[in-house]
Amino acid sequence: MRFRFLARLALAALLLPVFAASAREQGQPVLLISIDGLHPSYVFEADKLGLRIPTLRGIVRQGASADRVINVSPTLTYPNHTTMVTGVTPVEHGVKSNAVFDPEGYEQGAWNWYGSQIRVPTLWDAAKASGLTTASVLWPVSVAHPAIDYNLPEYWRTKKRASDSHLLYAVSTPRGLLEKVEGVDRLFDVTANPEEWSFDEKLTNVALAMIGEGKPDLLTIHLTGLDSAEHKHGPLPMNDVAKETLERTDAMIGRIADAFRALHPDAVVAIVSDHGFHRVDATINLNVAFVQAGLIELTGAGAVKSWKAFSWSGGGSASVMLNDPGDTATRDQVEAILAALTRDPANGIATVLSGEEAERNGALEGAAFLVDAKGGFSMGNALAGDLVRRQARTTGAHGYRNTHPEMNSSLFVVGPGVEAGRHLGTVDIRQIAPTLAAVLGVSLPTATWPPLELEEQVAPAAPVDVATPRRHSARGHPTPGTRTSRSPHAGAGR
Numbered sequence: 001m002r003f004r005f006l007a008r009l010a011l012a013a014l015l016l017p018v019f020a021a022s023a024r025e026q027g028q029p030v031l032l033i034s035i036d037g038l039h040p041s042y043v044f045e046a047d048k049l050g051l052r053i054p055t056l057r058g059i060v061r062q063g064a065s066a067d068r069v070i071n072v073s074p075t076l077t078y079p080n081h082t083t084m085v086t087g088v089t090p091v092e093h094g095v096k097s098n099a100v101f102d103p104e105g106y107e108q109g110a111w112n113w114y115g116s117q118i119r120v121p122t123l124w125d126a127a128k129a130s131g132l133t134t135a136s137v138l139w140p141v142s143v144a145h146p147a148i149d150y151n152l153p154e155y156w157r158t159k160k161r162a163s164d165s166h167l168l169y170a171v172s173t174p175r176g177l178l179e180k181v182e183g184v185d186r187l188f189d190v191t192a193n194p195e196e197w198s199f200d201e202k203l204t205n206v207a208l209a210m211i212g213e214g215k216p217d218l219l220t221i222h223l224t225g226l227d228s229a230e231h232k233h234g235p236l237p238m239n240d241v242a243k244e245t246l247e248r249t250d251a252m253i254g255r256i257a258d259a260f261r262a263l264h265p266d267a268v269v270a271i272v273s274d275h276g277f278h279r280v281d282a283t284i285n286l287n288v289a290f291v292q293a294g295l296i297e298l299t300g301a302g303a304v305k306s307w308k309a310f311s312w313s314g315g316g317s318a319s320v321m322l323n324d325p326g327d328t329a330t331r332d333q334v335e336a337i338l339a340a341l342t343r344d345p346a347n348g349i350a351t352v353l354s355g356e357e358a359e360r361n362g363a364l365e366g367a368a369f370l371v372d373a374k375g376g377f378s379m380g381n382a383l384a385g386d387l388v389r390r391q392a393r394t395t396g397a398h399g400y401r402n403t404h405p406e407m408n409s410s411l412f413v414v415g416p417g418v419e420a421g422r423h424l425g426t427v428d429i430r431q432i433a434p435t436l437a438a439v440l441g442v443s444l445p446t447a448t449w450p451p452l453e454l455e456e457q458v459a460p461a462a463p464v465d466v467a468t469p470r471r472h473s474a475r476g477h478p479t480p481g482t483r484t485s486r487s488p489h490a491g492a493g494r
Ligand SMILES: [Zn+2]
Pocket: 036, 037, 076, 077, 078, 227, 274, 275
């Protein structure tokens, strides 16, 4: 392992000057901003929603827009952010959930934070291999990712205390950058982040510092205030906090994009999101049924003592795991319980899938079943109390199967070479990584979906002026004929 790494490093050092020159000549720098929880309708219906988001609307006017992006199931933050930088499904990249499956609580609430958990090359790897400089702010699953030069990864333990800032200092690179950014010393101290957008304001300052100091060719940043506001109070339009947070986020996007364009006038800016939201008025706690059926045994204090079957919530859907995957008696018992619960519409269960079909639709690796909730419901992790718990007030959730239109995510791209007002229609989220790799002029062969056509298409019969090189070109389109042959699922996009 170590030898292979050193060998790769030596090879990269040999090839670096050649690639560095060629990559920057051919490609364009990329700024990738993810607004967690941004449904495309928030941008397209901004007037109706009373939203003032001039930056996003300007990007739609001047650039290319997807009507909707079909993301991957479960429609959770970590699987989808990893797909956006790899171009492959969670089954392939290995990040199938946010939180680590852990019925007994040994992991103390850990998430899949680490870059080493991604099983395939990323955009950062592709850029780095071409000699480009990479930077990233709060991107999920990026802790200690070896291909990110300037990295403030998403990572926490308490999420409520200033002590988490020390963790971030420890895992951020290069050493010393964060210390120079005013206002980030208490990043996770809730008393230092009074508003939903306060944390994002600090991240914006970190991004500006990275742009100034690192001059990255690829910068990825993940802004989380909108998601947080929607979890607490539900999606738009009935959420004034989310509205104000998105308006503030819009201004931050403007600041980051302006700084990146000042550094790289030929930059392409891509705004993406990972999922939308359902409103939620009740939770479904399958483990309550499993405790009652004797499939989960609790300690006197109400913690898990032992389990044969366990439901692991991913927001709008849940994976049902068997302690012994070969335990067919328990599998049959669980199947009967789930079938009975699904028959009563009041329980809020939309679909139950099993085996391989469950895994293909977002269940954890090795799961026996995937249970998808209806809008208005989310999957809870409670072990006692009512199976279905009505909430005192409306909240919001995501993590359902990607067949719910409310879960659709966003893509807006702007920059030299991108046709103004271009409609990209419905986009598969796996197309984002190969499109951005093409714009950067780098190679990401594991991302096999066709890149999007961002430029105005020239008719095949049109004369080509070979004497005029195209100085600026968003190189997002493959040659005709290769599109369908490169796609492993031609026609499967919705
Ligand atoms: Zn998210």
